[in-house]
Amino acid sequence: MKIAILPGDGIGPEIMAQAVKVLNVLGEQFEMETADVGGAGYAAHGHPLPPATLALAKSADAVLFGAVGDFKYDTLERSLRPEQAILGLRRELALFANLRPAILYPELAGASTLKPEVVSGLDILIIRELTGDIYFGKPRGVRECPDGPFKGEREGFDTMRYAETEIRRIAHVAFQAAQKRSKRVTSVDKANVLETFQFWRDIVTDVHKEYPDIELDHMYVDNAAMQLVRAPKKFDVMVTGNMFGDILSDCAAMLTGSIGMLPSASLDASNKGLYEPSHGSAPDIAGKGIANPLATILSAAMMLRFSLNKVEQADRIENAVKKVLAQGLRTADIFEAGTTKVGTEEMGNAVVKSL
Amino acid sequence: MKIAILPGDGIGPEIMAQAVKVLNVLGEQFEMETADVGGAGYAAHGHPLPPATLALAKSADAVLFGAVGDFKYDTLERSLRPEQAILGLRRELALFANLRPAILYPELAGASTLKPEVVSGLDILIIRELTGDIYFGKPRGVRECPDGPFKGEREGFDTMRYAETEIRRIAHVAFQAAQKRSKRVTSVDKANVLETFQFWRDIVTDVHKEYPDIELDHMYVDNAAMQLVRAPKKFDVMVTGNMFGDILSDCAAMLTGSIGMLPSASLDASNKGLYEPSHGSAPDIAGKGIANPLATILSAAMMLRFSLNKVEQADRIENAVKKVLAQGLRTADIFEAGTTKVGTEEMGNAVVKSL
Ligand SMILES: CC(C)[C@H](C(=O)O)[C@@H](O)C(=O)O
């Protein structure tokens, strides 16, 4: 089995090194091949998603991704900026289903900015559609405004869109995920304003007929943002479009206060996937050896579970992570008085030891 | 001076009655005229925004709006549903600037789901553009997908758009609001993905040149949702588009835990405005006499301040509200042990008495 290792920028290489170390001691035969991506791709090959990197990602059984982005690439034109790599990989590999768990580990309840009773035991799964919506819709650009009160002046514009098949397949992913959990799905839309999301609501309602065991409710996105803050534990599986999912999944992750712990998976129709931590490249702390590698290590576990069919090994890693938390080891981002502060490498080593 | 009073649905009439009572005791000569809107407009005249209601709103110097929406109208076709009234009023009256303060009254710090140290003293002003973006952009609808992998099947679609003038004028509102506050503006966009919001960022940056006294920073919407949860007090004035503003302003309001306290203003180019509480119509508690009228009363104060140029009267109302809170009076939504629970009418009377 071949794994594409794409460390990226900022803290990406440091945290990835720990995940690779963990994979190496599992005793499995993985072929791991590393390539440049993001700012590192641009620096070495003039493009954030160099052709060789894309070819490797396509030929691999799964992709383990670090993080991309750095201040020094902020002035590049948009098509060359690091985040184009992740958008390109999603589109080229047809990774339409983004699974983002927001879990609060009991040991880390204090890290949240929310009151413990509001978030303790939090365990939500946000399923974000990842290849449609306003992210890729055409036409888009800056043009002369064609009509209305601003006719003739410049306007920026984009197209939001979802085809029936796109909505159906992500709805199936959500209902099937809910079958393995508390059997409740909240579909988040803005059907009261947007045609795209009235259509979304209609199709999700239709797919739901195939899942009589699942309870479905629909919620407007503004209300969902409020309810995430008010009573997040009321949610189980939340499914939504690309744009709303971008916002809500980050909001939900931050509710835990420990975004350095949260993995994510982006899957195609046959469960091939790209796995990455939910946090960013944090260029401000890059190279200091203090970044939290656990989200990347847990992303490797998700990869074993969803794409490589090594459920036991995934369990082993997840249990090892729980063990190091129980031992009181903490990187700086989740450190509290009474626990032991460790660096990136020590944390990786502790997970290896606990395996 | 003429005020259009549009109570609407659910708790709308109850809370509006208290605001009208407060306006009546100020000793000013207001001509107040009431009209049906939302579900009530549909029930009485077959349309959520009946022509007479729109004509009244247009002829008035300001509009005081309760809330619209009720379960019983959920099955109507979209163009007849209550929320079309508010969208129609915004468009027809050209109310492009929505000001939504998120303030945590010291007495209500316990109402928040966030830890007191994270939210105590919170005072953010969210400025949401209200007549552009994907809310009104055309074309929109359900069509046959014109190209790509889903060509020929049905797709829902909408158009996001902002013309230069629309961005300029809302940017001016934000910078000028910041001049009366802490002189910091955060413009929220998604310039890394959307052409509309790269254009937005460019124009906001350009308008900023006229305000050298104001500090401007740009933030992606997903990060803004995170930072609102992580460290909301870091924000002062936040300016953003219609769609992102819908989500972020509700999220920010909920941070306070007391959305029943938050007013809002929607202004046109000459400061004529529509004023409404940030909360909804709460049909589940309608008619019970327990709804919190303070957001509507504070909306009346905003109206006096922004549209009717009665700053002293606005101050009087706001101080009266602070006084009743200090006296320990609470409606059910903000009740805590050790305070005195009162109903809608008692709360209104208490404000009148404190004036
Ligand atoms: C970097 C950016 C393009 C990306 C997105 O908006 O999808 C990021 O925010 C994410 O959520 O993975």
Ligand SMILES: CC(C)[C@H](C(=O)O)[C@@H](O)C(=O)O
């Ligand atoms: C009712 C709805 C159309 C409206 C909006 O999306 O603008 C509401 O959520 C608001 O924020 O006033």
